[in-house]
Amino acid sequence: MRINIAIDGPSASGKSTVARELCERLGYKHLDTGAMYRCVALKVVNDDIDINKEKELKKCLRDIDIRIDDEGKVYLNGEDVSLRIRTDEISMMASNVSTKKIVREFLVKLQQKIAEEKGYVMDGRDIGTVVLPNAELKIYLTASVEARAKRRYLENKEKGLNSDLQTLKNEIIARDYQDTHRKYSPLRQAPDAILIDSSEMSKADVVEEVMRLAAEYCQE
């Protein structure tokens, strides 16, 4: 039986990396919902949109086409923006736009449509609570701020992006606060989600743990 797996958690907790690996092992598809909020953020920055003006934001959403291919490449209106959505500026703007109800409604609808076909590992902030409340397996993946900042720093280095550890730490703290305190669908652990704290775990350990849980659920 194919199931849907929801992975939620704070920024840089390793959700996407673990989701990608799980998909490879299970033959499932990955949907990185954060990338969709990042696309909206990039369009907002490119078009110099005032996100507090609902009319402008509505027009921005009307003109947006987001596609993510099977390799995880992200396209905004046909242009490959996979790298451009990963800057610090866009990370913070993604968190800002994600506080807006119309943005959330627009993206949640898209995400639910995609997951109608089972066999998805979807990661984000509100997957287990709002997008896929009936997902068969829900994981809440977290780690200490220090561990997350260090991981993001090493990831950026690998991608050739310049970053500073302390700045990354401050940015993670600011985003954690905004993502958990916003009015609409704040980040929180769904009551039926399984908590995994990966501060002291390797990526492989986390993947093994989720694989073990998925095997249990797939048999039900």
Ligand code: DC
């Ligand atoms: O997962 P990420 O760091 O790429 O996400 C970027 C921002 O998008 C994050 O700070 C909050 C927002 N987001 C959200 O509100 N809901 C989601 N399901 C995914 C991301």
